[in-house]
Amino acid sequence: MSAARDLAREPRAFGTARLVIGDDGRRWWSIEAAPSVMLRLRRLFQGSARSGKRIVVADTLEACRDIEWVCERWRLSIEPADYAAERAGRHREAEEAVERILAAGYLPRTFDLAIQPREYQRRAAELALRTRQLLLADDVGLGKTASAICALTDPTARPALVVTLTHLPKQWEAELARFAPGMRVHRIRDGAIYDIAAWGPRRRKRRAGQLEIAGTEPKLPDVIVTSYSKLAKWADVLAPIAKSVVFDEVQELRKHGSNKYEAATQIAQAVDLRVGLSATPIYNYGAEMFNVLEVLAPGALGSWPEFAATWCGSEGADREKAELKDPRAFGAWAREQGFMLRRTRADVGRELPAVTRAAQHVDCDAKPLEEIQGRAAELAKIILAQDQKGFDKMKAGGELDWQLRRATGIAKAPFVADFLRLLVESGERVLCFAWHHAVYDVIEERLKDLGVARYTGEESATQKDAARAAFVDGKARVLLMSLRSGAGLDGLQSVCRTVVFAELDWSPGVHEQCIGRVHRDGQTDPVVAYYLTTDQGSDPIVMDVLGVKRVQVEGLRNPDAEIAAAQQIDPDHIRKLAESFLAKRSDDDA
Structure with missing residues (x-):
């Protein structure tokens, strides 16, 4: 009876967590435990590799801390225990340091800098x-x-x-x-x-x-x-x-x-x-x-x-x-x-006046869109066909995106130029974003008397510096910039408060970067961003997709922002573009 009581008091081991080092130097933990424990471990270590009674977990600091807790909870043995304890301790210390540095009232050190x-x-x-x-x-x-x-x-x-x-x-x-x-x-x-x-x-x-x-x-x-x-x-x-x-x-x-x-x-x-x-x-x-x-x-x-x-x-x-x-x-x-x-x-505590965002409708010339109708319809049908190979659909999707957005940009360009002229003649210097070179060409030709500089993917670094200088010095009243060429550029905020999107990008993050060229420290005036859109071509569907993509960006960067639960990012925007194009074409034919 006494022996039975002593046996009952002995701690029972439910398994082992063992460090494994691969030939390439990568490290992971191999965990084996009783079936009842493994059921719960699989919920904790989601996505871990599994083989029978074994779970494989990448050797991160956080994983070591989780393993430390698991082994305490279910009395798993750890091999090597000192290694796991050291890494778990580092994770604990790092979390505490982050909390301390980000706490209200914390006074960071000064740095040896001229400013x-x-x-x-x-x-x-x-x-x-x-x-x-x-x-x-x-x-x-x-x-x-x-x-x-x-x-x-x-x-x-x-x-x-x-x-x-x-x-x-x-x-x-x-x-x-x-x-x-x-x-x-x-x-x-x-x-x-x-x-x-x-x-x-x-x-x-x-x-x-x-x-x-x-x-x-x-x-x-x-x-x-x-x-x-x-x-x-x-x-x-x-x-x-x-x-x-x-x-x-x-x-x-x-x-x-x-x-x-x-x-x-x-x-x-x-x-x-x-x-x-x-x-x-x-x-x-x-x-x-x-x-x-x-x-x-x-x-x-x-x-x-x-x-x-x-x-x-x-x-x-x-x-x-x-x-x-x-x-x-x-x-x-x-x-x-x-x-x-x-x-x-x-x-x-460095708030600037809020950006005013205005969706401005402009007319468009139907001819560029009519010229691509036949080819665009072929591409849209390939994208939507059930029997087409994935590579063919991907290739067709890329071409349809380029064809339709380019034609939409060209169709709007003369009317975008007219809108830019109104802004410049009212005293504004304007930063105008587009994507296709044919669109830049139309706008520049129609506004050459006002002074237009380009900052796109075609120019060298020296030419871009010259374009920036011309805009800042007032020699150019309009700076045409590629949607994805101006990230990080500083200095425009001292002379410009007006942004115009002649074309749209699929990503809202790109638009935020663009607006940020003038909405930054040093800006003394409210910034206005005009999104020039038409009800033809790709614009309607791009505007729709932009609304859902913003959810992913804001949720990551701003966890306190209110996000409608029903909104989800749509990974199938090219399919929606194809469906929208064919539906519009069918309505026009009717």
Whole structure:
């Protein structure tokens, strides 16, 4: 009887959590437990790989903390226990640090800069230095660049690498010179790969007509600035020397699998501090956030199947187009973990007058739309046909999108130009966004007497700088800008308060970036954004889709925003475009 009582007192082990290291160095936890425990573990570790009585979970800090709790709850043994305890402790400390830094009343440290950043900018920098991996998604114009420069003053962050859009390296050079004039900055030039450490001193001596000094020790700059377009070429050189990386306009990394994405991943995994900057880190589908954060916080989100099962509802969800089930919940979780920080102007007490958004109807010339009727109908039928291959539908979808949106833009262009003339003649300088070069051509030709400058994908960086200068100096009264070419551009807010969308993008995030070129610090007037639309062509369906896509963006960035439960992002916008086109054509024929 006594032996039976002693046996009953012995703790009962329900299973084991064992660390496994693969041949490629990747780590995961293999958990085996009694069937009753496994049922509950599968609910906790959604998306984990399963094989019989075994669950496989990616080795993240959060997973180690969950495993620690699981093992305490069901008395699983952990192998190795010290490793799991150390990582669980790091997760606990990180959560506490994030909560402390973001708490009201917290006073962040100052940084050794010529211009002392604002309190909220210093707070973001301190969070980045503590977590070593941060997506800073503050509103457009709140000074994310200043926060990044604060972080780069830390000696452990240098040499630092800044990666930005093709037209912004010079702007970064100027901002670094303004805030941190003591930092040595090098902007990577075009052409063949060269020795960055030796380039600067030798180049300056040649310009000064001096002889090379024998024995001069080459020295790396404090900050290296380059563009995403050069990243793949330079990745093998930059990864071993950079200690930190700032990915400006990090929405460029929302699509995985490209050479640009692979190069960014290579560099990010080699450095100790990673910061991403973007007011719109996703353009279309919320799951693009996984791709962005996988670069900034490698492995921290677990595997894609785990992420998809937890946040998208299915471990088999498409990594490019998956929707988040609850964007608000994911946004809150990302902030709690210290992966993302998003503040609005109201949050930091720097509110500007609200943007007035006006949908303005304009007429259109039916001829460009009539010219594509036959081909567009063929493409629409391919998209909607049940017996067509997926590749054929995808190809037809891309062509229909291009054909119909281009024709719609051209059909509206003369009337857009008339609207722009009214604005300019009333004293406004106008920033006009479009997408197709044929649309720019029509507008520029009709307004050439007013002065028109272009800032699109066709111009070189030097030509873009000249266009910006012409607009700021008043030589051009209209600046034509590509919907996706002006992200991050600063300086227009001092001369312009009027934005016109001659064409529409499928993503609301793109429109927000566009408006942010003038709705930012330094703007003293209320900003008005006109969406010029017609009831023909692609405009009606694009406007409809824009309404649902905004749900995914706002839920991530602003978890307190009210979102109608019935609204969901529509991943099938091309099918809707095809259906709308054929329905309209049928009505016209009738």
